[in-house]
Amino acid sequence: MEFMLQLLFTMAVLFVVSRIGSVAVSRFGLPGLIGEIVMGVIIANVTIGDWSLFSFLDITIPGPGQEMSEGSHVYTVIKVFSELGVIFLLFTVGLETNVKDLLGSGRAAMLAAVLGVVLPFVAGLAIIMATDGNMNHALFMGAAMVATSVGITARIIKDMRLIDTREARIIIAAAVIDDVLGMIVLAIVKGVAGSGEISITDIITITLQAVVFVSGIIFVCKFIVPRIYNFFQRRHDAAVNAGKVPYSANKLVFAIIVCLIMAAFAEFIGLAAIIGSFLAGMLFAEHAWEWGLEQKMESITTFFISFFFLNVGFQVDIHAMTDVTIIIITLVIIAVALVTKFVGCGFGAKMGDKNLDKDGRNIIGVGMMPRGEVGIIVASIGLSSGAMSSELYAVVVLMSVATTIIAPPILSKLFRKKYKEEYTILGEDRI
Amino acid sequence: MEFMLQLLFTMAVLFVVSRIGSVAVSRFGLPGLIGEIVMGVIIANVTIGDWSLFSFLDITIPGPGQEMSEGSHVYTVIKVFSELGVIFLLFTVGLETNVKDLLGSGRAAMLAAVLGVVLPFVAGLAIIMATDGNMNHALFMGAAMVATSVGITARIIKDMRLIDTREARIIIAAAVIDDVLGMIVLAIVKGVAGSGEISITDIITITLQAVVFVSGIIFVCKFIVPRIYNFFQRRHDAAVNAGKVPYSANKLVFAIIVCLIMAAFAEFIGLAAIIGSFLAGMLFAEHAWEWGLEQKMESITTFFISFFFLNVGFQVDIHAMTDVTIIIITLVIIAVALVTKFVGCGFGAKMGDKNLDKDGRNIIGVGMMPRGEVGIIVASIGLSSGAMSSELYAVVVLMSVATTIIAPPILSKLFRKKYKEEYTILGEDRI
Numbered sequence: 001m002e003f004m005l006q007l008l009f010t011m012a013v014l015f016v017v018s019r020i021g022s023v024a025v026s027r028f029g030l031p032g033l034i035g036e037i038v039m040g041v042i043i044a045n046v047t048i049g050d051w052s053l054f055s056f057l058d059i060t061i062p063g064p065g066q067e068m069s070e071g072s073h074v075y076t077v078i079k080v081f082s083e084l085g086v087i088f089l090l091f092t093v094g095l096e097t098n099v100k101d102l103l104g105s106g107r108a109a110m111l112a113a114v115l116g117v118v119l120p121f122v123a124g125l126a127i128i129m130a131t132d133g134n135m136n137h138a139l140f141m142g143a144a145m146v147a148t149s150v151g152i153t154a155r156i157i158k159d160m161r162l163i164d165t166r167e168a169r170i171i172i173a174a175a176v177i178d179d180v181l182g183m184i185v186l187a188i189v190k191g192v193a194g195s196g197e198i199s200i201t202d203i204i205t206i207t208l209q210a211v212v213f214v215s216g217i218i219f220v221c222k223f224i225v226p227r228i229y230n231f232f233q234r235r236h237d238a239a240v241n242a243g244k245v246p247y248s249a250n251k252l253v254f255a256i257i258v259c260l261i262m263a264a265f266a267e268f269i270g271l272a273a274i275i276g277s278f279l280a281g282m283l284f285a286e287h288a289w290e291w292g293l294e295q296k297m298e299s300i301t302t303f304f305i306s307f308f309f310l311n312v313g314f315q316v317d318i319h320a321m322t323d324v325t326i327i328i329i330t331l332v333i334i335a336v337a338l339v340t341k342f343v344g345c346g347f348g349a350k351m352g353d354k355n356l357d358k359d360g361r362n363i364i365g366v367g368m369m370p371r372g373e374v375g376i377i378v379a380s381i382g383l384s385s386g387a388m389s390s391e392l393y394a395v396v397v398l399m400s401v402a403t404t405i406i407a408p409p410i411l412s413k414l415f416r417k418k419y420k421e422e423y424t425i426l427g428e429d430r431i
Numbered sequence: 432m433e434f435m436l437q438l439l440f441t442m443a444v445l446f447v448v449s450r451i452g453s454v455a456v457s458r459f460g461l462p463g464l465i466g467e468i469v470m471g472v473i474i475a476n477v478t479i480g481d482w483s484l485f486s487f488l489d490i491t492i493p494g495p496g497q498e499m500s501e502g503s504h505v506y507t508v509i510k511v512f513s514e515l516g517v518i519f520l521l522f523t524v525g526l527e528t529n530v531k532d533l534l535g536s537g538r539a540a541m542l543a544a545v546l547g548v549v550l551p552f553v554a555g556l557a558i559i560m561a562t563d564g565n566m567n568h569a570l571f572m573g574a575a576m577v578a579t580s581v582g583i584t585a586r587i588i589k590d591m592r593l594i595d596t597r598e599a600r601i602i603i604a605a606a607v608i609d610d611v612l613g614m615i616v617l618a619i620v621k622g623v624a625g626s627g628e629i630s631i632t633d634i635i636t637i638t639l640q641a642v643v644f645v646s647g648i649i650f651v652c653k654f655i656v657p658r659i660y661n662f663f664q665r666r667h668d669a670a671v672n673a674g675k676v677p678y679s680a681n682k683l684v685f686a687i688i689v690c691l692i693m694a695a696f697a698e699f700i701g702l703a704a705i706i707g708s709f710l711a712g713m714l715f716a717e718h719a720w721e722w723g724l725e726q727k728m729e730s731i732t733t734f735f736i737s738f739f740f741l742n743v744g745f746q747v748d749i750h751a752m753t754d755v756t757i758i759i760i761t762l763v764i765i766a767v768a769l770v771t772k773f774v775g776c777g778f779g780a781k782m783g784d785k786n787l788d789k790d791g792r793n794i795i796g797v798g799m800m801p802r803g804e805v806g807i808i809v810a811s812i813g814l815s816s817g818a819m820s821s822e823l824y825a826v827v828v829l830m831s832v833a834t835t836i837i838a839p840p841i842l843s844k845l846f847r848k849k850y851k852e853e854y855t856i857l858g859e860d861r862i
Contacts, residue, residue: 253450
């Protein structure tokens with residue numbers, strides 16, 4: 001069992017390394033994933049003489065365009081863990097996407113989400129078309145700039161106890177809609193990039209497919225799932241009334257099965273696996289809390305996801321970052337990523353809710369800026385399908401990290417400005 | 432990403448299959464793992480014409496003595512999942528093994544455990560030495576017959592609400608001691624079988640090693656862990672008192688790291704990985720509940736462990752079971768497995784507690800009979816290190832399944848006989 005020993009050792013080392021990164025950055029109030037990515041970059045790029053942690057751990061990463069199985073066996077397993085981590089992560093995001101809330105969210109959130117998706121997508125697409133000229137690269141850059149990662153903003157809102165403010169409610173609702181739109185954009189981009197030659201007919205077909213798939217699931221959530229649930233609830237009650245011990249299914253295993261089947265199905269029809277697992281999560285969103293699914297999936301995701309963030313870092317070649325063109329593109333992309341969300345979401349919300357003042361508009365614009373993990377996930381799908389260059393992949397990683405670092409301090413300053421009085425009244429001024 | 436699609440699909444199919452097996456047998460009051468093993472046997476042995484689920488799912492299992500990497504990539508991942516499942520399963524068993532309770536358990540439990548380990552081990556060893564003659568085979572058979580799986584007995588006790596009876600307390604305590612002794616036996620057997628030539632000096636050295644390792648961990652649990660815990664608790668309290676936000680570590684990740692390191696270390700020094708993870712679990716036992724570790728690890732184990740039980744079935748060649756000698760050995764082993772636990776544990780408990788009546792003695796003897804998963808885990812360690820033949824592996828699987836099926840109905844009959852009055856008083860007679 002030489003291999004298992006090697007694997008256990010490698011897993012332990014990688015866990016320790018990612019934890020060190022995570023704890024280090026969280027001292028500065030940053031989300032742990034940034035530290036994990038940075039540790040991944042360090043591991044992959046630092047060598048001491050002939051020695052590197054990679055050779056020590058027997059990690060060989062297959063080159064761009066190579067099959068996963070071309071790497072070492074240890075790396076194959078790490079890569080599988082990282083893919084499963086992302087699939088389960090998007091499943092838990094889906095678990096938090098309740099269709100009822102989604103359909104009931106106001107005009108302000110809806111407009112903030114739509115404009116906050118369209119602007120970054122178009123801008124990202126245009127910049128890469130103008131510089132690099134490759135349509136596939138441009139499509140994936142656009143898609144990677146779309147997705148808001150609301151986790152960090154939500155934590156600030158929670159820490160500042162501002163969950164009941166109008167801005168907080170709009171941000172949370174807009175982020176949920178943003179996730180769904182982001183999945184549709186990814187589906188379209190992946191379909192278009194996969195089809196080689198790009199025609200208007202193709203784009204329309206793929207867009208229709210993606211929209212039908214996503215709205216089909218929303219329909220199922222709204223009309224079919226409650227019926228199924230009620231059916232089993234009645235059977236359960238009938239069994240209890242008849243004095244029998246009711247059959248109780250293992251909900252976690254059931255949820256995992258549905259998640260895997262939908263992920264495989266989405267991958268099979270040419271969408272990304274994460275789209276399937278995200279939509280699978282939505283199917284369970286209504287009862288996720290009651291069944292304890294979120295907590296249980298969180299434990300499983302915790303196990304797998306660190307490998308993903310490390311692996312994100314593994315793929316970043318810092319030597320590419322010495323190229324002046326790439327540095328300029330990176331800075332432009334970061335600036336545009338910040339501005340398009342600020343304008344799209346801020347003014348979108350203002351259009352939907354005339355009573356929103358300037359501070360409120362700014363809060364929403366800044367709150368929607370962080371891209372976090374989802375942009376990186378999109379880019380890594382592009383990278384492994386060959387539709388994204390490794391240079392632009394590194395740009396996306398830096399853009400995600402930068403937006404996630406820049407937004408939080410501005411956001412808490414804006415919140416403090418607007419809600420100063422509330423804090424003074426409550427005697428809370430340590431924020 | 433052809434490979435991920437194949438893998439997701441295979442995982443989904445295997446989850447569905449194992450769930451069907453689990454639900455089917457649980458209708459008869461049997462533990463789900465029996466159904467999962469049976470489904471594994473069916474998948475591996477049933478072909479429809481040229482078609483088999485294995486070829487459909489691209490599962491190729493390496494032959495005996497071959498490296499894990501000789502199988503298909505999909506199987507490598509399944510096998511890794513199954514190994515991790517067992518490692519985490521034994522970690523959770525360790526989490527339930529509180530050293531304080533262990534050291535404070537009474538004479539009855541102690542004697543029941545010791546005799547219940549010595550008798551099956553000697554009998555198993557003797558039978559295989561007499562028939563097969565291979566010392567390694569005999570050692571692993573003895574070790575596989577040692578471990579009690581108390582899960583099924585505990586469930587009966589819980590369902591019958593008899594947790595406060597003297598017999599229930601002795602069984603639970605004896606099973607915990609039994610686990611620790613079982614790990615020592617496994618360590619010795621693995622060490623002796625691995626060293627080729629067997630000398631008395633080797634056996635003594637290895638036994639000392641195993642005893643020192645296990646008692647070292649027990650010492651750490653008793654004297655070092657509380658100090659470490661108190662140190663961090665004081666730091667935490669000091670931070671709170673100083674008005675700072677105390678740093679709070681992610682306990683789950685910390686526990687996983689310790690588990691992986693100790694599993695790798697145990698494997699490295701020639702013990703089994705599960706011995707390391709079991710002892711790692713013991714380190715956290717005191718605070719497992721407080722930190723929610725048991726629940727969190729259960730979710731992770733749920734994900735992995737089904738692959739182990741399926742894989743147990745995969746390795747059972749039913750064609751070998753047509754050999755008359757093997758059938759006779761199987762029946763003898765099953766009978767001896769039942770009798771040795773009945774006598775060893777029953778009379779051991781009686782020796783330790785003179786007030787125990789005949790019914791109580793029988794209850795303890797029968798309650799300790801089920802071998803469940805641990806015997807199979809021991810046998811599969813023997814199989815993959817080449818120290819166990821695949822015929823005898825199948826015998827162990829059948830022995831584990833048989834003891835787990837036979838004991839429960841007898842146990843509930845005995846409990847009902849002894850505690851009839853309690854039930855009549857409570858008006859509970861549906862058991």
